Amino acid sequence: MLPVVVVHGGAGHIPKERSDLSTSGVCSAVRSAYAVLQGGGSSMDAVVEAAMLLENNPSFNAGCGSVLNLKGEVEMDALVMDGKTLSSGAVSAVRNIANPVQLARLVMDKTSHACLTAEGASQFARSMGVPEVPQESLITEYSRMRWKKNLAPDANPVECQMGKMGTVGAVAVDTDGNVACATSTGGMLNKMEGRVGDTPCIGSGGYADNMSGAVSTTGHGEAIMKVTLARHILFHMEQGQSAEAASDLGLAHMKSRVGGLGGVVTVDPQGNWAARFSSRQMAWAAAQKGTLHYGLYTGEHFTQIIEDAH
Numbered sequence: 001m002l003p004v005v006v007v008h009g010g011a012g013h014i015p016k017e018r019s020d021l022s023t024s025g026v027c028s029a030v031r032s033a034y035a036v037l038q039g040g041g042s043s044m045d046a047v048v049e050a051a052m053l054l055e056n057n058p059s060f061n062a063g064c065g066s067v068l069n070l071k072g073e074v075e076m077d078a079l080v081m082d083g084k085t086l087s088s089g090a091v092s093a094v095r096n097i098a099n100p101v102q103l104a105r106l107v108m109d110k111t112s113h114a115c116l117t118a119e120g121a122s123q124f125a126r127s128m129g130v131p132e133v134p135q136e137s138l139i140t141e142y143s144r145m146r147w148k149k150n151l152a153p154d155a156n157p158v159e160c161q162m163g164k165m166g167t168v169g170a171v172a173v174d175t176d177g178n179v180a181c182a183t184s185t186g187g188m189l190n191k192m193e194g195r196v197g198d199t200p201c202i203g204s205g206g207y208a209d210n211m212s213g214a215v216s217t218t219g220h221g222e223a224i225m226k227v228t229l230a231r232h233i234l235f236h237m238e239q240g241q242s243a244e245a246a247s248d249l250g251l252a253h254m255k256s257r258v259g260g261l262g263g264v265v266t267v268d269p270q271g272n273w274a275a276r277f278s279s280r281q282m283a284w285a286a287a288q289k290g291t292l293h294y295g296l297y298t299g300e301h302f303t304q305i306i307e308d309a310h
């Protein structure tokens, strides 16, 4: 059963013309992360690899391709958590870097803190030699178009939000049985400047504990925070539920209690995994025992032998 890695490319409604890009993006990220695990890398190495590749892919709402805030600027959130030690690192409202997930890992590895925000996070990035990138390099035509559309007086903000949720995340178990999670996002379209979502908050955007498993979440951040979705799912696993049943229970609770939609990828330390969502779609992919699994719509589950995958 080990190793295993599962990634998501955000819960929401993916326009038809963009769905192939989302699927191919999560599949190639999961293949690279799986290669890291097969090469003896840790679950932390694997989830950071997957999240970084998805941040670099402009089809997703993380790193390059992030949605814009009300002012038309990019502010990103990211989180990593290590299930062996419960160490975590996060950044929120960070600007001008290509890979927030890498900076989150540096917060975990190099500071005694769990989260750095805004200008302080940028200063830390500089001190670690992380290159600063111009904001323009993180903005795509598509995200600028959607930002403008959402500012129009007749805009339907709910519909626009669902058009591209696109947060990215991963969970993995390595051959030593250690679990880890990573999540990275540009947040919610046309958010207020300084808005911090669920993604960098442990228990909400993700959680990893070798005693129960690991979860990375996506969806409406304010709803996810109200129910601390990731920790809620692991609670159900601690009570004996499977990764799949616990994920469904957590998502159903969020829907009935606060009307929130979203999606999750979940693993337990034995390598059982789930990719579940209450939104219309969620691009997801998993790799285990030489097989690639992936899907986009509810109930969809394709498989492919990894050696044959191109």
Ligand SMILES: NC(=O)C[C@H](N)C(=O)O
Pocket: 010, 011, 061, 164, 165, 166, 167, 185, 186, 187, 188, 197, 198, 199, 217, 218, 219, 220, 221, 222, 224
């Ligand atoms: N697309 C998402 O998953 C958005 C993210 N959860 C946020 O609220 O910032």
